[in-house]
Amino acid sequence: MSDNNVMLGAVDLSLARQGRRLLDGISLALPARGAVALIGPNGAGKSTLLNLLAGQMAADHGAVSLQGRPLQAFSVRERALRIGYMPQRFEPHWDVTLEDLVRMRVPGLGSAEQVLAQADLQTLGPRRWSTLSGGERARGMLAAVLAADPPVLLADEPGAALDVQHRLALVQALALRGRDRLVVVAMHDLDLAFERFDRVIVMHGGRVAMDGSPAQLLHQPQLDEIFGVHFERIAAPPHILLRARSRPQETAT
Known part of the structure; x- marks a missing residue:
């Protein structure tokens, strides 16, 4: 991929905390369009990488660029308009209403009422953050992040607190957004x-272990090694489903 086609880039990102290396030399080139899934076992470095790409943290080594410019060259407001970031957990400093939270994100871009109505969340607008369930918070936070229609969206486990119906709808909406x-x-x-x-x-051990299309990666034995299980690949046309099974214990000889 040429530099002109890279929307968000990372070069040799490394980060350590309390003697533990969280990221180890990660380089990525992400285009202006596309739906990218970031997967890996717990502790692989997924959340840390998103934090660095969003500018929420600084790396010990390496750099992040946005549209060919160093990320730190953008003001906080400029960065917020270009990169929508949805963390795994979010707690505002004050117990504001969802309507107030959205209003903070859309000054001059429209009304909070319109944003919530488009997301079918208007009934939640007057409620304070502390009264919302995990799923309601996730849906409200996503509506607030998308209100500015940023060219880049980074989301960390956005469906974790949602029921099956809303999780599927959310993933489908995010994948469709990747077209533009x-x-x-x-x-x-x-x-x-x-x-x-x-x-x-x-990701595995703070590094990018595999990177490609689903068709390229799905049948790779390395996937089983990374997650420490045996994946049974089940045909469910037009897709392949993964059923994880424990790996048999090796017997001593």
């Missing part, structure tokens, strides 16, 4: 990752 914008989603649901996304990046 760049969407990067950290997730644990491997079937949805391989079924709905154009590109899958597999």
Whole structure:
């Protein structure tokens, strides 16, 4: 991919905390359009990478660029308008209403009432953050992030607190958004990752272990090694489902 086609880039990103290396030399080139799933075992570095790509944290080494410019060259407001970031957990400093939270995101871009109505969340608008369920918070936060229609969306486990119906709808909406914008989603649901996304990046031990289309990665034995299980590949046309089974214990000889 040429530099002119890279929307969000990372070069040799490394980060350590308390003597533990969280990221180890990650380089990525992400285009202006595409739905990218970021998967890997717990502790692989998915959330840390999204934090660095969003500018929420600074790397010990390496750099992040947005449209060919260093990310730090953008003001906080400029960055917020270009990169929508949905963390795994969000707690505002004050117990504001959802309507107030959205209003903070859309100054001059429209009304909070319109944003909530478009997301079918208007009944939640007057409620304070502390009274919302995990699923309601996730849906409200996503509506607030998307209100500015950023060219880049980074989401960390956005469906974790949602029921099955809303999780499927959310993943489908994010995948469709990838037709016109760049969407990067950290997730644990491997079937949805391989079924709905154009590109899958597999992280392991703070590194990018695999990177390619679902068709390229789905049958690779390395996938089983990374997750420490045996995946049974089940044909469910037009898709392949993964059923994880424990790996047989090796007997001592």
